[in-house]
Amino acid sequence: MSKKGKIGIFDSGYGGLTVFKEILKVLPEYNFVYLGDNARAPYGSRSFETVYKFTLECVQLLFEKNCPLVILACNTASAKALRTIQQKDLPRIAKDNRVLGVIRPTTEVIGQYSKTKHIGIFATEGTVKSESYLIEINKFFPDLTVHQEACPMWVPLIENNEHLSDGADYFVKKHIDRLLQCDDKIDTILLGCTHYPLLMPKLQQYIPSSIQIISQGSIVAESLKDYLSRHPEIDIRLEKNGLREFYTTIESEWFNEKAEMFFGEKVDAQKI
Numbered sequence: 001m002s003k004k005g006k007i008g009i010f011d012s013g014y015g016g017l018t019v020f021k022e023i024l025k026v027l028p029e030y031n032f033v034y035l036g037d038n039a040r041a042p043y044g045s046r047s048f049e050t051v052y053k054f055t056l057e058c059v060q061l062l063f064e065k066n067c068p069l070v071i072l073a074c075n076t077a078s079a080k081a082l083r084t085i086q087q088k089d090l091p092r093i094a095k096d097n098r099v100l101g102v103i104r105p106t107t108e109v110i111g112q113y114s115k116t117k118h119i120g121i122f123a124t125e126g127t128v129k130s131e132s133y134l135i136e137i138n139k140f141f142p143d144l145t146v147h148q149e150a151c152p153m154w155v156p157l158i159e160n161n162e163h164l165s166d167g168a169d170y171f172v173k174k175h176i177d178r179l180l181q182c183d184d185k186i187d188t189i190l191l192g193c194t195h196y197p198l199l200m201p202k203l204q205q206y207i208p209s210s211i212q213i214i215s216q217g218s219i220v221a222e223s224l225k226d227y228l229s230r231h232p233e234i235d236i237r238l239e240k241n242g243l244r245e246f247y248t249t250i251e252s253e254w255f256n257e258k259a260e261m262f263f264g265e266k267v268d269a270q271k272i
Contacts, residue, residue, distance in 0.1 A: 003066065004237060004238060004239040005031075005066040005067055005068045005069075005237055005238060005239060006030070006031040006032055006033050006065070006066060006067050006238065006239060006243075006245075007023075007027075007030055007031070007032050007033070007067060007069050007070075007071065007238060008032075008033045008034075008035065008059075008062030008063075008065065008067030008069065008070035008071065009023070009032060009033070009034045009035070009070075009071045009073050010034075010035050010036075010037075010055070010058050010059065010062060010070060010071070010072055010073060010074065010077065011034075011035075011036055011037075011072075011073045011074040011077075011194060012036070012037050012038075012040070012041040012042060012043035012044075012054075012074050012076065012077065013036050013037070013038045013041035013042065013155075013159065013195075014036060014038070014158075014159065014195070014255075014258055014259060014261075014262045015073070015074065015155070015158075015193060015194030015195035015196075015262065016034065016036065016073030016074055016194055017034065017036075017194075017259055017262035017263040017267075018194050018195070018197050018198070018215070018217050018262050018263075019071070019073040019102065019194050019216065019217045019220050019221070020032070020034055020073060020263065021217065021262075021263055021264055022217030022218045022220065022221040023071075023217075023220070023221040023224060025218075025221060026221045026222060026224075026225045027221070027224065027225055027228075028242060029240040029241075029242055030238055030239075030240055030242070031238070031239045031240065031241055031242070031243040031244070032243070032244050032245070033062060033065050033067055033244075033245045033246075033247070034244070034245070034246045034247065034269075035058055035061065035062055035247045035248070035272070036246075036247070036248045036249070036255060036259075036269075037054060037058055037248075037249050038248050038249055038250040038254075038255060039248075039249035039250045040054055040249065041159075042076075042124070042155050042156070042159075043055075043074065043076040043077060043080075043124075043126060044076050044124030044125050044126045044127070044152065044155060044193075045124070045125050045126060045152065046076075046126065048080045048081075048130075051076055051077060051080040051081050051126065052080060052081040052084055052085075055072065055074075055077040055080075055081035055082075055085065056081065056085055056089060059072075059085060059089075059099055060093065061272070063093070063094050063097060065245075065247075067097075068094075068096065068097045068098070068234065068237050068238070069097070069098050069099075069100070069234055069237075069238065070097070070098070070099045070100070071099075071100050071101075071102075071220070071224065072099065072100070072101045072102065073102055073194055073220070074102070074194060075102055075103060075123060075124065075127045075192050075193050075194065075216075076124050076126040076127050076193075077101070078101030078102050078103045078104075078132070079103060079126065079127045079130035079132035079133075080126060080130055082099065082100075082101040082103075085099050086099055098231075098234060100224070100227065102194070102216055102220050103132050103133060103136055103192075104136060105216075105219055105220050105223030105224075106133075106190065106192075106216050106219050106220070107133060107136035107137045107139070107140055107141075108140055108223070109219060110137060110140075110141070110144075110188070110190055110214065111137070111140060111141030111143075111144050113188045113212060113214055114144065114187055114188040115187055116185045116186070116187045117141075117143055117144050117145060118144070118145045118147075118183050118185035118186045118187060118188075119144060119145070119146055119147075119186060119187075119188040119189065119190060120146075120147050120148070120149065120179045120180070120182075120183070120186045120188070120189045120190070121133055121146065121147070121148045121149070121189070121190045121192045122149055122151050122154075122175060122179070122189065122190070122191055122192060122193065122196060123148060123149075123150060123151070123192030123193050124150065124151070124152070124155065124192075124193050125150045125152050127150075127192055127193065128148045128149070128150040129150075133146065133148065133190075133192060134146055134148070145183065145185070147179060147182045147183050147186065148192075149175050149178055149179040149182075151171070151175045151193075151196075153171040154171065154172070154175075154193070154195065154196060154199060155193065155195050157171060157199075158195045158196075158198050158199065159195070159258065161258070161261065163198055163199050163202065164201060164202065168199075168202060169202065169206075172199060172202045172203065172205075172206060173206045176203070176206045176207055180207075186211060187210065187211055187212065188211065188212050188214060189203075189207065189211055189212070189213050189214065190214045190216075191203075191213065191214065191215045191216065192216075194216065194217070195262075196215065197215040197217065198261070198262065200213065200215070245270075246259070246267050246268065246269035246270070247269060247270050247271075247272040248269045248270075248271060248272070249271070249272060250271065251271055252268075252269045252270055252271045255267070255269045255271075256268060256269055
């Protein structure tokens with residue numbers, strides 16, 4: 001029998017750590033490998049072809065790290081690369097492995113949060129342009145009215161630790177105002193980027209308290225737990241020693257310094 005493996009978690013940078021943190025709350029016994037492609041981040045403004053190429057490279061690296069299950073904890077990668085990897089690449093390079101994203105689990109439940117059936121989404125330019133959320137939400141909740149707002153400055157603000165500064169207010173309020181001006185019936189806003197939970201204090205400052213703000217981490221975590229219970233053929237291939245490994249494509253000291261802000265505890269990553 002081959003050696004049991006780990007769950008791989010991939011993000012273009014740090015944002016996936018907010019999802020990883022929530023996954024650990026419900027699946028602490030599993031072994032995990034986190035990979036952040038920080039050297040090539042952000043992915044949000046890159047072309048479909050480039051995001052697909054970079055994501056596939058990182059997925060293959062996680063396969064080499066003995067991860068038969070990989071979670072794309074990145075909305076841009078989920079929007080621009082996941083389907084092609086699932087349909088074209090997995091049958092060719094690793095037919096028994098699985099790659100999952102963060103968009104599908106979120107769209108399966110988002111309609112349950114809204115009473116008015118009007119929701120807004122904040123996301124990167126790449127995710128908005130892909131229309132992945134619009135397509136997937138329509139499959140599960142065709143009666144929902146959905147408005148998207150691209151927020152290109154939010155990730156740079158967060159990654160430069162300026163997201164809670166006074167200077168961030170302009171860029172946060174600007175996109176909130178744009179979204180809410182589109183539709184005064186919006187009662188639910190989805191944060192369609194794994195970085196954005198770090199902006200929650202600013203978002204709550206400018207978004208009316210009558211509107212609920214949904215981040216993806218806990219949704220994705222519960223969905224993964226459910227997936228493993230429904231797919232024992234995958235679960236049986238996974239080691240459960242509670243071990244964690246972190247890798248990044250930048251200098252590890254730089255990654256570790258910022259990663260704690262996203263993950264909530266110290267991280268000891270290796271450059272790869």
